[in-house]
Amino acid sequence: MAWACGGDDTAGGTGGSGGNTADTDSSAGGQGATSGSSGASDAGGHSGGGIDASSGGQGASGGSSGSGGDAGACLPAYGTFKAGNWPSGCWRPHSDASPFNQRIPANPKLVANSAAMVARMLRDAPQASMGFSWNLTATSDWGFPTYFPESTDPVLTVHCTKISCQPSFEGAQIRIPAKALPSLDVDGHMIVIDQSTNLEYDMWQAKMPGTSGGTVNCSVGAATRIDGDGVVGGGVAAGWGAMAGVIRAQELQAGVINHALSIVLRCGKQNAHVCPARTDTDTTCVGLGDTDDDTPPMGTRFQWAMSDDPIAALQVPDWKKSIFTAMAHFGMYYRDNGGSPNWGVTTESTVMYLSLGFPDPLSAFMQAAGVKKDPNGMYYIDLTAGVDWATYPRVIDPCVSQGTC
Numbered sequence: 001m002a003w004a005c006g007g008d009d010t011a012g013g014t015g016g017s018g019g020n021t022a023d024t025d026s027s028a029g030g031q032g033a034t035s036g037s038s039g040a041s042d043a044g045g046h047s048g049g050g051i052d053a054s055s056g057g058q059g060a061s062g063g064s065s066g067s068g069g070d071a072g073a074c075l076p077a078y079g080t081f082k083a084g085n086w087p088s089g090c091w092r093p094h095s096d097a098s099p100f101n102q103r104i105p106a107n108p109k110l111v112a113n114s115a116a117m118v119a120r121m122l123r124d125a126p127q128a129s130m131g132f133s134w135n136l137t138a139t140s141d142w143g144f145p146t147y148f149p150e151s152t153d154p155v156l157t158v159h160c161t162k163i164s165c166q167p168s169f170e171g172a173q174i175r176i177p178a179k180a181l182p183s184l185d186v187d188g189h190m191i192v193i194d195q196s197t198n199l200e201y202d203m204w205q206a207k208m209p210g211t212s213g214g215t216v217n218c219s220v221g222a223a224t225r226i227d228g229d230g231v232v233g234g235g236v237a238a239g240w241g242a243m244a245g246v247i248r249a250q251e252l253q254a255g256v257i258n259h260a261l262s263i264v265l266r267c268g269k270q271n272a273h274v275c276p277a278r279t280d281t282d283t284t285c286v287g288l289g290d291t292d293d294d295t296p297p298m299g300t301r302f303q304w305a306m307s308d309d310p311i312a313a314l315q316v317p318d319w320k321k322s323i324f325t326a327m328a329h330f331g332m333y334y335r336d337n338g339g340s341p342n343w344g345v346t347t348e349s350t351v352m353y354l355s356l357g358f359p360d361p362l363s364a365f366m367q368a369a370g371v372k373k374d375p376n377g378m379y380y381i382d383l384t385a386g387v388d389w390a391t392y393p394r395v396i397d398p399c400v401s402q403g404t405c
Contacts, residue, residue, distance in 0.1 A: 084358060090258070092258050094227070095228060098229075098230045099402075100230055100240075103148075117300070121393075124285065130347055141350075144349055145349040147176060162220065162249060163220050174194055191242050199223050199225060204219050204235070230339070231275075240335065245335065248349070249365060252319050258326075261331075261346065264338040268284060269285070269289070274298070301329065305328065316385075364379070
């Protein structure tokens with residue numbers, strides 16, 4: 001099935017390619033989305049070796065996607081999510097047709113410079129990590145708090161202060177829990193999912209009004225359908241829906257992650273993006289005083305090319321194996337930039353629990369797993385130790401995600 005790079009339509013918003021600047025992270029310098037693939041990653045590559053994508057329990061059909069799914073197979077059912085009744089590990093956002101929910105086939109086509117691009121990524125940031133806060137005073141909380149409002153929550157108006165937002169987003173009135181907070185870092189991410197309309201509202205640098213009503217200001221905001229493909233969105237540099245690729249506490253608890261991961265790299269290729277990204281890299285390696293050689297364009301899909309049995313044999317905890325299995329089955333999409341020496345996978349923010357007065361399941365899980373917290377209010381999880389990052393990563397040609405090769 002061929003898939004359109006521009007994504008499916010948002011609610012009265014800017015569907016298809018072309019979009020508007022509301023779909024960009026303002027840290028990208030306000031670049032609007034463009035159609036197609038500018039500066040694609042060396043098309044005409046070769047086919048990679050196959051991995052056993054059929055074994056194990058990580059099939060795309062294993063979870064309940066978007067607003068649909070069999071409620072008997074995945075409880076609690078979508079439509080009943082709220083504070084204290086969180087989505088379970090089998091739920092995932094967006095449709096089964098979403099590029100973030102599509103498994104990588106055996107023997108996928110690779111970009112021609114796959115090995116060189118992986119080597120460059122590891123040179124720029126050799127350590128893979130995952131991190132999140134364990135209190136409400138941390139300033140390095142780069143996760144994504146997601147809220148599922150109830151009918152009794154206050155109605156707030158959303159307003160973009162820095163970049164002109166989607167017509168479907170600007171001025172929208174949505175319910176948000178009164179005590180909800182954005183992430184605690186300078187990004188101030190916040191996601192609100194309205195289950196009555198199936199709309200996901202993504203905000204970057206959100207500021208709550210601090211009262212039971214009023215206006216939520218954000219630098220960038222966009223709406224996308226939670227039951228759509230998740231490509232047309234906002235609040236992240238790649239321009240897709242912010243929920244796409246986020247690891248949740250319940251998935252780690254279940255030991256199964258049924259979707260691709262979103263990753264943050266140190267820097268990327270200038271003037272370039274590939275599907276499903278809709279905007280160019282906001283922090284280029286050239287801009288950091290380095291070369292542009294073999295740098296990944298925004299939207300690049302990496303894969304951990306290892307089959308299930310070798311992953312099961314890795315000398316790492318089982319919950320880490322679930323992350324590597326997701327990397328193998330669904331891949332990792334480059335969606336934003338962060339600092340060296342680490343590159344990281346994206347998680348939800350514990351703020352979504354703590355701000356509403358609920359126990360934080362991410363911290364509880366890590367404590368039970370023996371992971372130590374640092375004194376600055378953060379957990380940092382090393383995904384590098386015990387695995388061979390020099391051998392197994394590879395870069396999938398964008399045509400695989402689009403279903404055109």
